[in-house]
Amino acid sequence: MKDFSLSASAFPTADCSTCQRVVLVHVTLDDHDRECRRCVHCDTEIEAPLSWMKAGELEREGYYFGPPPAKDAKRSTGGGGCGSGCGTCATRSH
Ligand SMILES: [Zn+2]
Numbered sequence: 001m002k003d004f005s006l007s008a009s010a011f012p013t014a015d016c017s018t019c020q021r022v023v024l025v026h027v028t029l030d031d032h033d034r035e036c037r038r039c040v041h042c043d044t045e046i047e048a049p050l051s052w053m054k055a056g057e058l059e060r061e062g063y064y065f066g067p068p069p070a071k072d073a074k075r076s077t078g079g080g081g082c083g084s085g086c087g088t089c090a091t092r093s094h
Helices: 003-007 055-060
Strands: 010-016 021-029 035-039 051-054
Touching (some): 010 035
Antiparallel strands (some): 010 051
């Protein structure tokens, strides 16, 4: 499993005041060539102290490692009728 290399890595995270959750942080330079940390989602500058998370901890925060789940490609809606339990399709008692 490639989990081994992931579990040996840590990723910088912090609370983002805009996203209101723990986010991954990236470091960039501002106009004065000063390092600043920004949220990877909304680019808000992060003032909160960083905490370094392992991959497993990040997954608990909603991040996902590996190839993204194929939402559209894999889900075939053909056949089987209505799978949503709407009641209309399933009420035939015989
Ligand atoms: Zn954010």
